[in-house]
Amino acid sequence: MSRLRLALDLEGTSRGRQVRDIVEGLGRLHWVRGALVVSPDGFVIASEVPPALAVEPLAALAATLGRDLEVGASRMGHGAFQTALFSADDGTVFLATSRIGFVVALAEPQANLQSVRSALSDAVTLIEAAWTPEPAPAASA
Numbered sequence: 001m002s003r004l005r006l007a008l009d010l011e012g013t014s015r016g017r018q019v020r021d022i023v024e025g026l027g028r029l030h031w032v033r034g035a036l037v038v039s040p041d042g043f044v045i046a047s048e049v050p051p052a053l054a055v056e057p058l059a060a061l062a063a064t065l066g067r068d069l070e071v072g073a074s075r076m077g078h079g080a081f082q083t084a085l086f087s088a089d090d091g092t093v094f095l096a097t098s099r100i101g102f103v104v105a106l107a108e109p110q111a112n113l114q115s116v117r118s119a120l121s122d123a124v125t126l127i128e129a130a131w132t133p134e135p136a137p138a139a140s141a
Contacts, residue, residue: 018130019100020046022123026103029119031111033091037127038062039101049106058104066095066102083117096120098127 019037026035027048034049042063047055069081083096094105094116103123107116 015130016046019127022046022126022130023103024048026105026119026123029105029116031108032116032119033106033108035103035105035123036062037098037101037103038066040067045101053106058106062093062095062102062104066097069095070097083120085113085117092116094120096124098124099131100127103127 023035023037023046026032034047034053036047036049036055036059037045038059039045040063042060044055044059047059049055049058065084065086069084073079073081080097083094085095086093089109091109092107092111092113094107096103103120105116105120105123107113
């Protein structure tokens with residue numbers, strides 16, 4: 001994996017800490033202004049955004065867009081959406097779905113879109129790994 005590779009296999013590391021580490025890693029990428037993970041109902045799970053950005057309205061917007069994309073994909077008979085991007089003159093918002101909600105990256109206009117998309121995909125993979133339940137131990141006879 002990329003620069004987002006984290007020591008998720010360390011014993012004693014909470015899933016919450018792992019998610020915060022993943023978000024911090026996304027937020028440190030070149031030309032990325034910030035990152036966050038929000039629940040489907042818009043609550044902030046973890047964020048790494050500049051103080052000038054109001055995180056709660058951004059989280060509400062991300063959750064609304066994510067839910068609308070999920071409903072739209074379902075209505076069209078497609079599988080769940082993986083990643084979406086919304087671009088404007090002052091930057092791009094990337095939105096990806098995960099087991100625990102939506103992962104958001106805010107990129108500068110000059111950011112390499114494929115690099116950010118790849119890092120977002122890596123982040124989702126790491127979140128999925130952190131939140132996948134461990135198999136129950138096999139019963140011994």
